[in-house]
Amino acid sequence: MEFDIPRETADFAAEVDEVLNSPETARLLAAVRAREDGLDGDVRELYRHLGSAGILAPSWPAEYGGRDADFTATVALLEKLVARGIPQNLYCISVLNVGSLILASGSEQQRKTLLPAMAAAQRIACILFTEPGNGSDLAGITTSATRDGDGWVINGRKTYNLKSAYADLALCAVRTDPNSSQYEGITLFLVPLDAPGVTIRPLPSLADEHFNDIWFTDVRVDDDALFGTTGEGWSLITQMFAAERTGLDYYARGRHWLDLAAERLTAPGGQPSDTALAGLARHRIRIEASKLLSCQVLQNLQEGNADIAESSFAKWHCSETAQRIAWWALDTLGPGVLEPGTDAGARTLEAALREAPGMTISGGASEVMLDIVSSARVFGTGNGED
Ligand SMILES: Cc1cc2nc3c(=O)[nH]c(=O)nc-3n(C[C@H](O)[C@H](O)[C@H](O)COP(=O)(O)OP(=O)(O)OC[C@H]3O[C@@H](n4cnc5c(N)ncnc54)[C@H](O)[C@@H]3O)c2cc1C
Numbered sequence: 515m516e517f518d519i520p521r522e523t524a525d526f527a528a529e530v531d532e533v534l535n536s537p538e539t540a541r542l543l544a545a546v547r548a549r550e551d552g553l554d555g556d557v558r559e560l561y562r563h564l565g566s567a568g569i570l571a572p573s574w575p576a577e578y579g580g581r582d583a584d585f586t587a588t589v590a591l592l593e594k595l596v597a598r599g600i601p602q603n604l605y606c607i608s609v610l611n612v613g614s615l616i617l618a619s620g621s622e623q624q625r626k627t628l629l630p631a632m633a634a635a636q637r638i639a640c641i642l643f644t645e646p647g648n649g650s651d652l653a654g655i656t657t658s659a660t661r662d663g664d665g666w667v668i669n670g671r672k673t674y675n676l677k678s679a680y681a682d683l684a685l686c687a688v689r690t691d692p693n694s695s696q697y698e699g700i701t702l703f704l705v706p707l708d709a710p711g712v713t714i715r716p717l718p719s720l721a722d723e724h725f726n727d728i729w730f731t732d733v734r735v736d737d738d739a740l741f742g743t744t745g746e747g748w749s750l751i752t753q754m755f756a757a758e759r760t761g762l763d764y765y766a767r768g769r770h771w772l773d774l775a776a777e778r779l780t781a782p783g784g785q786p787s788d789t790a791l792a793g794l795a796r797h798r799i800r801i802e803a804s805k806l807l808s809c810q811v812l813q814n815l816q817e818g819n820a821d822i823a824e825s826s827f828a829k830w831h832c833s834e835t836a837q838r839i840a841w842w843a844l845d846t847l848g849p850g851v852l853e854p855g856t857d858a859g860a861r862t863l864e865a866a867l868r869e870a871p872g873m874t875i876s877g878g879a880s881e882v883m884l885d886i887v888s889s890a891r892v893f894g895t896g897n898g899e900d
């Protein structure tokens with residue numbers, strides 16, 4: 515597998531460095547890090563600053579707030595954001611996942627009104643798929659939307675959401691037809707989160723970022739909140755999974771953690787054991803494989819060849835690799851990792867230990883990813899969860 519990195523990507527990467535090195539970025543990042551509770555807090559102002567520099571959606575068409583760049587620009591951007599310690603979840607969910615789905619399958623009206631604002635981080639989107647009784651088995655969605663005059667009324671509960679507390683709208687999967695098959699009765703809506711009847715409550719998490727529970731109580735939305743057509747939800751969800759499961763954000767975090775651990779392991783004066791160095795070499799190879807798999811998926815998406823099995827494999831590999839790196843860093847560097855003090859890099863490695871368990875669950879659990887891959891191998895098709 516080889517990928518050509520166009521000259522434009524090198525120019526773009528230099529531009530990103532310039533923005534990330536600016537005093538304003540440093541000031542806004544320091545404000546995010548200064549939270550006393552240690553949580554990845556409200557990064558919207560920081561992202562608005564990056565968005566105003568026009569660097570957040572390089573691979574989108576210029577008319578929707580992008581730069582007409584190829585996928586390698588997105589890879590370079592995410593590597594740099596993560597390496598600088600800029601919390602990436604808000605960006606990945608809003609721009610890379612929801613934004614990319616709007617670009618691929620939204621109406622022209624949705625593309626025109628939402629994408630430039632999302633590329634500028636002036637509008638933020640989150641994803642509301644999971645329910646208390648339906649995670650991997652998404653086709654069991656029970657949150658309902660019923661027709662009411664010229665609009666819809668939504669009732670139900672979503673859980674384990676990231677970022678709804680900071681989002682303006684949510685891509686929400688609901689059941690619009692209780693009588694059709696599990697897969698045919700699902701519809702997607704872009705729900706404004708300030709609508710009356712939406713209640714958001716934090717849910718504790720082991721990681722530096724809490725989840726949210728969201729209740730919809732007689733939430734009324736207009737027809738223009740409909741994403742796609744009624745009953746098209748399952749096919750759109752599968753399409754989004756192919757784009758969400760590139761593994762890119764897992765790869766970028768794994769690479770950053772490996773670099774931080776390697777810096778400590780090979781610091782002058784240290785005497786790393788042969789076992790530690792062999793582990794480092796093994797993880798370097800795995801992380802390079804993560805990058806290649808992720809780039810392969812991104813390139814195929816760019817060329818219109820989305821493949822859910824290929825994405826599932828990349829997501830599985832990148833998340834499992836990042837998780838193993840976090841645990842390997844603890845085993846290799848010793849329990850000092852658990853008492854990071856004021857060392858920012860060590861704090862990142864400690865936080866990685868708490869973030870790692872969720873990586874092989876979020877965006878599709880590892881067992882389910884392997885199930886999709888094996889179904890595709892056996893039956894020649896990977897058609898999403900069931
Ligand atoms: C960090 C994080 C962020 C998240 N963010 C969001 C978000 O923003 N929005 C959102 O909607 N959801 C979000 N989720 C929820 C996530 O999508 C679900 O947790 C995930 O799909 C798994 O569902 P579940 O928790 O119900 O577990 P289950 O589906 O109950 O799975 C439990 C275990 O059973 C295994 N399992 C399930 N089915 C099978 C099968 N067919 N074969 C073999 N094993 C199986 C799973 O692999 C897992 O190990 C997030 C989760 C995490 C951890």
